[in-house]
Amino acid sequence: MTGASIRIRRGIVATLMAAVASFCGISSAGAYEMLPAASLKTNQFDYEYVEPTNPVHRPLYEALKKMQILEKFQEFFSPLRFPVRIKLKVKGCDGVVNAYFWEDAIQVCYEYLDWVMQQAPKSEKLGLTPRDALIGPTVDVFLHEAGHAVVEVLEIPFFGREEDVADYFASYVLLQFAKDDARRLILGASFLSGKEASDEQGKAPEMRILADTHGLPAQRFYSRLCMAYGFDKELFGDVVEMGYLPQSRARNCRYEYQTNETAFKALIMPYIDPDLMKSMKAKRWFQFESSAAPGAASMK
Numbered sequence: 001m002t003g004a005s006i007r008i009r010r011g012i013v014a015t016l017m018a019a020v021a022s023f024c025g026i027s028s029a030g031a032y033e034m035l036p037a038a039s040l041k042t043n044q045f046d047y048e049y050v051e052p053t054n055p056v057h058r059p060l061y062e063a064l065k066k067m068q069i070l071e072k073f074q075e076f077f078s079p080l081r082f083p084v085r086i087k088l089k090v091k092g093c094d095g096v097v098n099a100y101f102w103e104d105a106i107q108v109c110y111e112y113l114d115w116v117m118q119q120a121p122k123s124e125k126l127g128l129t130p131r132d133a134l135i136g137p138t139v140d141v142f143l144h145e146a147g148h149a150v151v152e153v154l155e156i157p158f159f160g161r162e163e164d165v166a167d168y169f170a171s172y173v174l175l176q177f178a179k180d181d182a183r184r185l186i187l188g189a190s191f192l193s194g195k196e197a198s199d200e201q202g203k204a205p206e207m208r209i210l211a212d213t214h215g216l217p218a219q220r221f222y223s224r225l226c227m228a229y230g231f232d233k234e235l236f237g238d239v240v241e242m243g244y245l246p247q248s249r250a251r252n253c254r255y256e257y258q259t260n261e262t263a264f265k266a267l268i269m270p271y272i273d274p275d276l277m278k279s280m281k282a283k284r285w286f287q288f289e290s291s292a293a294p295g296a297a298s299m300k
């Protein structure tokens with residue numbers, strides 16, 4: 001989901017500024033300009049655990065508060081230099097399984113997190129215990145929505161669908177954690193999207209489904225694995241050996257990872273405080289119970 005109205009509001013400001021610049025004889029045609037440094041600050045994230053309206057979500061609400069999940073994301077996102085404050089929210093969405101960035105808030109529905117838990121494997125898969133398999137998709141959804149926030153709030157230009165941008169942003173960031181954590185996060189997120197993809201492929205495809213702003217579940221599954229394999233072909237070699245990622249795609253993945261890394265470094269890194277990022281990278285964020293060794297079990 002996107003915060004189109006926010007983008008339009010800021011788009012109007014940018015257009016007005018460009019009009020003033022051209023009136024004053026200043027040409028900015030063709031140049032991408034960063035937002036003025038004076039308007040940018042670190043530590044711009046707040047959080048809110050919204051009381052669930054559906055009593056079914058109360059144990060989840062209590063568990064998330066106990067885990068301090070939003071406090072952790074608040075700290076993790078603190079190096080981002082933003083011109084506005086952003087709220088991290090978990091809340092009930094009247095039965096709709098969703099997560100979105102809207103009105104300067106990253107909002108993840110209890111219904112979405114509930115759905116993730118229902119999809120969790122019943123036994124160990126690819127070396128991940130059922131509990132550990134939940135961590136990847138949970139981190140992934142917050143990062144995906146943060147990807148929307150980054151391009152919309154910072155007015156970062158991009159080609160293609162914003163949903164794809166948010167997916168690649170999330171995959172790239174997942175891969176920046178310590179290598180064994182990165183592997184378990186990517187495999188957890190891939191387990192969920194692989195299951196969603198096979199459920200979806202089993203249905204008769206309707207033409208209009210292909211018009212969605214998101215990639216198809218199977219495409220999103222392959223793109224994440226491709227980013228991972230492109231990042232480190234030893235760490236993720238087994239996803240190709242076991243046939244989860246076809247060779248035909250795998251051979252291009254190094255290039256695919258690198259093009260995204262180049263874009264991240266050129267467009268987003270200037271908005272990240274380097275010292276704060278260093279301390280975030282040094283921190284161990286997760287307590288996985290499974291070993292990170294390449295697994296030989298099935299993903300399905």
Ligand SMILES: [Zn+2]
Pocket residue numbers: 001002144145148163166
């Ligand atoms: Zn999205």
